[in-house]
Amino acid sequence: MYKLFFLIILSLNFVFNGCSSDDNRFEGTISFYISAVNPNSLRSPIGLNRIPVEVIFTDFRISIRDVVFKNDDDDSNDFNNDEIHFRGPYQIDLLDGSDALSQTIGNVFVPDGLYKELRFKLHKDDDLPLTDNLFDRSIYMEGTIDGVPFIFWHDTGENLDVGRSTGVLVEGNVVNFTVEFDISQFLNSLHEIDLSLATDNNNDGLIEINPHDNDGNQDIADQLKDNIKMAADLLN
Secondary structure (H helix, E strand, C coil): CHHHHHHHHHHHHHHHHHHHHHHHHCEEEEEEEEEEECCCCEECCCCCCCCCCEEEEEEEEEEEEEEEEEECCCCCCCCCHHHCCECCCEEEEEEECCEECEEEEEEEEEECEEEEEEEEEECCCCCCCCCCCCCCCCEEEEEEECCEEEEEEECCCCEEEEEEEEEEEECCCEEEEEEEEEHHHCCCCCCCCCHHHCCCCCCCCCEEECCCCCCCCHHHHHHHHHHHHHCEEEEC
16 A cells, blocks of 8 residues: 555655646746837839828827737647737837837747737727827837827737748747837838828817827728738737
């Protein structure tokens, strides 16, 4: 009886130690960043016989939550919400005047594997102060169109999927994941947007572009939102 009890304890100890060893051996770390690249200025795409306008972006912010990394070696991982690695929400400031910025989100332990995609949710955060430019908004932008100030914002709650075909290999090491927004593509990544068509219908000296604006630019707001999502790229 004593021998049987000893063998059971020995077997359990082997199983637990074996699991612990496997966990340590098959786990790496992802360091997650979000950044932007910004040209000094760009020309708005134009229609036939139109004069191009100079567009300058001076402020670009997003609010996100629920970041998920997809392990290509795990058939069961299809951006399942149970696998959220960064819960958030996070308010990301990516542009200060002409200076593009980068923000560190943090580090997370993940199983070893080949990671080709990540997903996060654009999130309008109503827990911020009313004076915050991202209050109840998921995207916020300021700039000028031929010297006339404009403000763009959107309150979309859509997912944003970013990937690279070669993937990033995690093998017990630390790897960097950076989602980079290329601001030079904001006017042409998916839609050709002619910002000279944006109007100031209430004549207050500010061109407002959002899904609910009184300036008549709701369609442009949706196109800008789509272009910003398309302009995101995954780097390492």
